[in-house]
Amino acid sequence: MDEDHGTDFDGLAEAYERMATALPLREYVEAHTLFELLGGVEGKAVLDLGCGSGLYTRRLRGLGASAVTGIDSAEGMLDHARRRAAAEGLDITYLARTATDPPSAGDPELDGRFDLVSSVYVLCYAPTREALTGFCRTARRALRPEGGRFVFATLNPDVAVEPGWYTHYGIDFTISPATRDGEEAPAVMKVPGFDEFPLLPYRWSRQTYEEALHEAGFGSVGWVWPRVSDEGIAAHGEQHWANYLKIPHALYAECTT
Template identity: 90%
Template sequence: MDEDHGTDFDGLAEAYERMATALPLREYVEAHTLFGLLGDVEGKAVLDLGCGSGLYARRLRELGASAVTGIDSTEGMLDFARRRAAAAGLDITYLERAATDPPAAGDPELDGRFDLVFSVYVLCYAPTREALTGFCRTARRSLRPEGGRFVFATLNPDLAVEPGWYTHYGIDFTIAPATRDGEEAPAVMRVPGFDEFPLLPYRWSRRTYEEALREAGFRSVDWVWPRVSDEGVAVHGEGHWANYLEVPHALYVECAT
């Protein structure tokens, strides 16, 4: 988790990690969809943009990525991520970076070093259009000059506004009204049992995401609907997932240079 939430997340990394693994939605839908998009990572250099507690960085290293780097603006998260990686015997580099504001002079530890950049619920925390474009520029500049992919999960711009739509899946939203131009409309996200995390993602429109990504240098932008794993269907049944798949709280985006 990156940007502007340092005071929220410092010291809460362990609880954040538990939240990331406690909800069936995150394994059966989020991880299933994300890893399907990432594909075979063996031998690839991967950047986790807004790595938070390092959960996905560790999994990508275990899946055979030759090098994994995680960046985040929150030192409490990075410290936790480093300790967890060390305990698991995984060689992962973690760097403190403000990804919304890539330095004009470049960043030799990131620029042009990666085959793949991924990010999970990070771009939707950009509080301004400029910050959103900054995230996209950091991702683009981190990819190798010969090309690469940026894959991310973000808040669905068309999030369901019906009260209780997502409570069946362990999450809930209070929807704020859109601003005058329809942008920067925050939605308070709550996870029952994790009251220390009242999250405030922004509902940027598809058009704004696409403009920011293309401004950063990505040629193609493809939106992907989430999928439920066979295990998720076997455990909970198809009917359980019907509301979620009709209007999911998150969508996935695959970008090419």
């Protein structure tokens, strides 16, 4: 988890890992949709922007990516990620970076080195339009000069406001219509059993995302509705997922140069 919330997440890496396995939504929808969009990663260099505890960097390496790097501003998350990777014998690079403010002189450890950039629930934590564009610039600069793809999951700007809409899936939201300085105020996302998480994502509009991505140098932006894996349907049935798929809390995007 990158950016202004970085220090909030420093001591929460273990809880973050537990949440990944405690919520079926994360495996059956989030991971399934993300890896479908990423496609085969064998032999590719992949950057996880806002890698948090390293959950997805480890999976990417296990799927055959030739090189995996995770960046985050929360040192506690990075420490946990390094320990887990070492314990599992995985060669993964973790770097401390403030991705909302890429250096004007460039970053030789990141720029032009990757075939794919992935990011899960990170861009929605940009507190300002400028910070959002910074995230996008970091992703664009990281891709190889000959091209590449940026795949991310973010908060659905049209997230359901009806109380209890997502309770069935282990999450819930408190939505405020208030704005601050003309920009959308954050929504409060609650995860029962994980009250220690200060989850305050911003409901940036699709247009705002697209403007930031184009400004950063991406040419094409395609929005993707989340999908449920066959395993998720087998485990819980189609009806279980009906409300979520009608108004999901997250949307996914595939961006190309």
